[in-house]
Amino acid sequence: MPVPSQxxxxxxxxxxxGGDDYGAIQAVAESVMLGRRDILIAGKKTITHVYFLEAGIASEIAATPEGRRIEVCITGREGMVGVPLLLDVDRTPHETFVQIEGEALRIDAASFRTLIEERPNLRRTFANYAYVAHLQTAGTALSNGSHTLEERLARWLLMCHDRVDGDEFPVTHEFLSTMLGVRRPGVTTAIHSLEGGGMIKARRSHIQVLDREKLKTAAGDSYGVPEIEYGRLIRTGR
Structure with a gap:
């Protein structure tokens, strides 16, 4: 697929x-489809590419040696996958895979390094995003330790809603239990609670957001800090 014009x-x-910076990216990027569960960054292995998602959502996962896994960051069309390369780090213990299928513009690691070395405006923009991604990860840690499961689920659903077209996206109870680091029955109870409040509708491995404002109320102060900083630092199209 051809790389689109800006x-x-x-x-x-x-x-x-800026047009010149985008043109430089366009010259070295390729457009790729992202299938569900595709690995974009493999844990402890050399990062080969940076991905700028055009559609879909990617999940960054931290894991223990015993195999426990939990999501620490999600990325959609607001950002990029491959932040360690921006920081001159060539690998990470975390894995990043495609949660919701989509497409992306992909740049190989060597070309990306050349771009950010030669173009300070690119590095500045991407560094601003890296800061926001850091805030999201910190917010996840805070939420995991300080908020109820219902609040955490509402936050997660809002973050996905921010990154997709429309109000419905695919997700299973089993997947949510892994992403939130809790048992599946707890996720089911939290979903039923949000559904009973008229905020969402769950059906056939999909969740539809019915009332975003109610969902934000349910999330409380678990949601919003990274989003505000993104709006302050990076002009958003949503």
């Missing part, structure tokens, strides 16, 4: 770049 690019980081 006028049609959907990734929000790329859409705000």
């Amino acid at each position: 006028r049609y690019v959907r990734n929000q980081l790329l859409s705000i770049l």
